[in-house]
Amino acid sequence: MSNDKIDLPLFQIEGVGMIGERLIDEAEKYFRRTPRQYKYKWLVFDKDDLSSNDFHRLIEMAESRGFRVAWSNECFELWLVLHFEFLNSGITRDQYITKLDKHLQDRGLATGYKKSDHAVFDFTFELTEVTLKNAENLNKQHGTEGNHTPSS
Template identity: 45%
Template sequence: MGSDREEIFKKRKGKRKERKENNRKLAPYRYLIVCEGEKTEPNYFMGLRDKINSKYKQSIRVEQQIEIDIQGTGRNTNDLVRYVEEIVNRSPVYYGNVWVVFDKDDFTDNQFNSAIEQAKSKGYKVAWSNEAIELWFILHFEFLQSAINRDEYIKKLSQKFRDLGYGKYEKNIKNIFDILTECGSIDKAIDRAKKLLKMHGDVPASKMKPATTVYQLVEELLQYIKD
């Protein structure tokens, strides 16, 4: 009986070790994308995820962070980074690629820069926009270097969407990825975003307006669906 128990224990231990090793091997292809917004950013990345899964069935998970309240609550973008850390620590799987997605909006320069540095110090990558994700959307259609705010981004997008026959731009459009890539150019958006960063030079992210590093995440994911 004793030898049987030992044999069963060894088999279970071997299986656990095998699962752990497989988990580690899959890590480079497993993404965790945590967004500040509840719908706009997740909808965009879910659209990209669906394109990838339809071809490679890769495991890319988009986490929707509860919307961060910036109306005098004292919370800031660092809360999002802490939330990401909680997900990573409690997850039974290994994520080889952890991305945090957030906008500057009305956060102070210090809050914005601090959140970026905090995320990087933990090994996370940051897809930030100064001042909003809508800048990245606009770059699918045109190069924009004027330091306008989110409301003006939305006005420009609404006009573009009306011209295309989609009506007013809304933040919760589920097929936003398809609209932008079919009616605009994701490759040109990447090139335009790179051009903006280069124009700003070596200054803190809070001083780069307009600018976005969302293209870095998009470019990385596109490698799975481009030949």
């Protein structure tokens, strides 16, 4: 690993369990309500079963409303797995969760992975640099159109 350092900004994560237009609408409402000002507003979602047309339409819609967009394909759990290991094979959601359970339990999160548990971010935050490099490597291998599994 190189000695290059990246500055990680202060950020706030709000999991809402939504996708599509509803996610965009709810994110807009959230940013209208909050007194905080953010330099960048990101939406992160699972591509999952979205058609290619819907996928591209939602990205364009979010970007036209001032959001930056990130996604994972097959599921968000890929992004979390990339904190711990490089993975370049399409596996099922259950297999991602099994991997996450093991990684998180090995690092002290006794309950393992639960999608709505914010403690997961405490265990993954320090590995953000690793994740970004793994995701960049995966994108180089598959491209950035979200048409390959896995992709991030």
